Amino acid sequence: MKEIILAKLGEIVLKGLNRKNFEDVLVKTIKRRLYRIGSFKVKCVQSTITVTPLSDDADIDEAADCISKIFGIAAYCRACVAEKDIEKIKTAACEYLADHFSRIGSFKVEAKRSDKKFPLKSPEIAREVGGCLADRFPEVAVDVHTPDAVVTVEIRDDAAYIHSEVFKGAGGIPVGTGGKAAILISGGIDSPVAGYMMAKRGVELTAVHFASPPYTSERAEEKVAELLKRVSLYSGRIRMYTVPFTKLQEEIRDKCHEEYFTIIMRRFMMRIAQEIAEQNECQALVTGESLGQVASQTIGAVACTDAVCSMPVFRPLIGMDKEEIIGISRKIDTFEVSIQPYEDCCTVFTPKHPRTRPVLSTVIDEENKIDYAPLIADALENLKVTDISA
Ligand code: ATP
Ligand code: MG
Secondary structure, eight states, rough: OOOOEEEEEOGGGGOOGHHHHHHHHHHHHHHHHHHHTOOOOEETTTTTEEEEEEESSSHHHHHHHHHOOTTTTHHHHEEEEEEEEEEHHHHHHHHHHHHHHOOOSSSEEEEEEETSSSOOOHHHHHHHHHHHHHHHTSEEEEOOOOOOOEEEOOOOOOOEEEEOOOEEEEEEOOTTTTTTEEEEOOOOSHHHHHHHHHBTTTEEEEEEEOOOTTTTHHHHHHHHHHHHHHHHHHHEEEEEEEOOOOOHHHHHHSSGGGGGGHHHHHHHHHHHHHHHHHTTOOEEEOOOOTTSSSGGSHHHHHHHHHHOOOOOOEEETTOHHHHHHHHHHHHHTTTHHTTTTOOOOOTTTOOOOOOOSOOOOHHHHHHTSOHHHHHHHHHHHEEEEEEOOO
């Protein structure tokens, strides 16, 4: 039996004149993501995207899983395709819906006839198919008011589609329609979730990771790449820049007052990330900070960090509890990777008593003990670039 996927657009239908652009981006995204799975035809008609397998080996289960992670889709369903003959439609419906009907208590049938040449009108189609299903599945009641499932029969120009089980889509808006931002990614739980959340709002991601070998290991970098790979199932391809950060961190350790280690390190991170962001036409930075989580995430510390940034810094987790963040990280399947125990540069040379209310002028005085401009330039000249996709 031939099966297709129908996807309903989400919030993008609200976007007025931009709608066409949003739809085009979404169709292109779906085509690109399905490319590795097999050959599919993807088209958008009246806020519904139809995904049709073009070859026998194009795996519809994998395609549905892929579609469930694409932002801009509010809901999707799988449908069976039948010849436009009422007897064939009835036979196909009974066969195709058997599995779903084993899990529900009631149903109703709705029909949509966009091909007006089809001999039966919509109510007649609904009645015929409904009667056939009621006979075939006597344990499932007909309920026209609050059914567990609505079976839809669509008579289109090319064929008839039958579907019933509707799945929630990834929501959000299509990646690429919200600009581009650079995410500062660690191996922790928070930053992959922050990246996912910005991608959900249509933002394309570039990633910046700071590594301090030999204090941090090759495995820690691989862990970050694995996290980004999982985020990329939602966000699409991500270019990752790994910044050699050892010299700057050693300078901070050797020259600055211990209380200010973290805040100064974070200011260097932001300066470097911003350079990389600009080179990649990103318009914002993203971090996984959450207010009050650690000493460097108080309002005062965030203010000192942001003082070196000229582009907006998005912190989508700022008002979230760790438990809520963990909930999302489990959902997007990054949690198990995040909790693998590898050092992050943030955890080397950590002060025993970091300043929670740093004074900006003191931070600047401490920072100026380092001749940091050439060190930043050197780090930027020695970036490692890795392209990551699922
Ligand atoms: P967790 O809090 O779960 O350890 P985290 O990613 O939030 O993970 P923090 O130490 O809280 O780690 O760092 C706060 C933010 O700073 C991160 O969310 C991330 O955006 C950025 N960050 C930390 N370490 C790095 C790093 N090595 N490279 C790039 N960005 C980093
Ligand atoms: Mg954190």
